Amino acid sequence: MIAQRTLTLSTRGRGTYDITHQVREQIRESAIRLGTCHLFVQHTSASLVVCENADPTVRRDLEAFLARLAPDGDRLFQHTDEGPDDMPAHLRAILTNMDLTVPVRDGDCLLGTWQGIYLYEHRTHPHRRCIILTISGQ
Numbered sequence: 001m002i003a004q005r006t007l008t009l010s011t012r013g014r015g016t017y018d019i020t021h022q023v024r025e026q027i028r029e030s031a032i033r034l035g036t037c038h039l040f041v042q043h044t045s046a047s048l049v050v051c052e053n054a055d056p057t058v059r060r061d062l063e064a065f066l067a068r069l070a071p072d073g074d075r076l077f078q079h080t081d082e083g084p085d086d087m088p089a090h091l092r093a094i095l096t097n098m099d100l101t102v103p104v105r106d107g108d109c110l111l112g113t114w115q116g117i118y119l120y121e122h123r124t125h126p127h128r129r130c131i132i133l134t135i136s137g138q
Contacts, residue, residue: 010127019117037101038100041119043127045090047097054114085124
């Protein structure tokens with residue numbers, strides 16, 4: 001059995017957005033009890049991450065690291081069509097991945113105690129983001 005759903009989210013700009021609850025809800029609604037849930041964000045300047053969900057400093061530290069690795073406005077970048085955060089957003093998405101897969105058991109995703117699923121917006125301005133969930137199993 002396969003179920004496919006689309007999550008549409010509005011972001012306020014750069015940062016992580018906890019989507020764990022929405023993913024769990026979609027898995028429950030799919031009626032699939034055992035299998036996998038694959039998530040894919042349909043954008044080149046946003047990504048998906050499984051990250052610490054108890055201490056928000058982990059996500060702030062991740063942002064600080066990526067800001068050092070791919071700083072906005074770096075003269076190295078030629079691709080600046082949409083502003084100084086354009087190419088850094090693409091790099092951040094490539095480095096953190098646009099998809100992920102989580103196991104499903106008993107109609108729920110099998111995350112660890114301190115894990116959450118996050119949409120990671122890499123642009124500094126608000127955007128609408130679409131995430132495709134493909135839940136497969138029995």
